[in-house]
Amino acid sequence: MTVELLLQTIVNATYAASYMALIAVGLVLIFGVMGVINFAHGELYMAGAYTVVALYAGFGVSFFVAVAAGLVFVGALGLIMEYALFRPLRDNPLGGLIASIGFLLILQTIAVLGFGVQMEHVPPATQEKIVFANGVVLTYQRAYVIVATVVLLGALWLFLRKSKFGWALRACAQDREAAQLQGMSINHTARLAMFIGAGLAGVAGALTAPLVSPTPYMGHSVIITAFIIIIVGGIGSLEGAVLAAILYAFVYTFVTTIYDGTLANIVGLLLMLIVLIVKPTGLFGAKERA
Numbered sequence: 214m215t216v217e218l219l220l221q222t223i224v225n226a227t228y229a230a231s232y233m234a235l236i237a238v239g240l241v242l243i244f245g246v247m248g249v250i251n252f253a254h255g256e257l258y259m260a261g262a263y264t265v266v267a268l269y270a271g272f273g274v275s276f277f278v279a280v281a282a283g284l285v286f287v288g289a290l291g292l293i294m295e296y297a298l299f300r301p302l303r304d305n306p307l308g309g310l311i312a313s314i315g316f317l318l319i320l321q322t323i324a325v326l327g328f329g330v331q332m333e334h335v336p337p338a339t340q341e342k343i344v345f346a347n348g349v350v351l352t353y354q355r356a357y358v359i360v361a362t363v364v365l366l367g368a369l370w371l372f373l374r375k376s377k378f379g380w381a382l383r384a385c386a387q388d389r390e391a392a393q394l395q396g397m398s399i400n401h402t403a404r405l406a407m408f409i410g411a412g413l414a415g416v417a418g419a420l421t422a423p424l425v426s427p428t429p430y431m432g433h434s435v436i437i438t439a440f441i442i443i444i445v446g447g448i449g450s451l452e453g454a455v456l457a458a459i460l461y462a463f464v465y466t467f468v469t470t471i472y473d474g475t476l477a478n479i480v481g482l483l484l485m486l487i488v489l490i491v492k493p494t495g496l497f498g499a500k501e502r503a
Contacts, residue, residue: 214470217348217349232421235365235413235417236255236439237443239257240443241448242410244443245449247403251294252317252436253313254414255433256432257414258431259418259431262427264279265427270335277338280361285412290415299407300400303403317432330428337353337354355424361420365416386449444485445495447494453497456497464480464481465480
């Protein structure tokens, strides 16, 4: 591998790690606070992408306005899921999982009816690019994803550690019953977690829409990748999700560049198995108390 190819692969992997981290952190936040595995998370990513298809590519709305709309719209979908699906099944995790699969199919059907099954072409917001030494290129469109991820995850970190609502989310994630005894509303924290978690998936889909050619079934591979990442990072750990997203993205991108995508998928699964053998709780996971 030449120096130019090495550096370009690092840039590509940084972009991939960015949107993967947004999706995985959202999924971890939902699971940590609500204790539910949201199988429709990949379709929330798809919904964010189709928001940009409709508003930006369809009606000519500014790309960044469409991205913001994707965050709000998908966050609202998350609120609907929390109220209609997960809240009634709060004491039935398996029921919540099955309900999320049903919602997944509903979102896919709506996308097919509204846009068809073909790939959608979304023009980039700009054709400009940054050219580094040795001919390494970073398009502005990918740079938007990287910068937005740093800003959003940094804001989330500050929110969780410096605000009263953030403390409530962390308390509910650590011990829901104890948080309730302290006067914290489980319904309020669940709504907040669902809005933020779904919104992060939506903004990831919105930002990457010009780069991935959206389809109604684009959530399938995304949810598999997200589950691998949160297992590697440690279920329930936001820091672990970010680190695992970086690790997985770099491994996947380098293997794809040197060999092909099929082998990269296999190596990604092997990475998960190796981590589980060495540390069954994941990189940042902790053993449950007896």
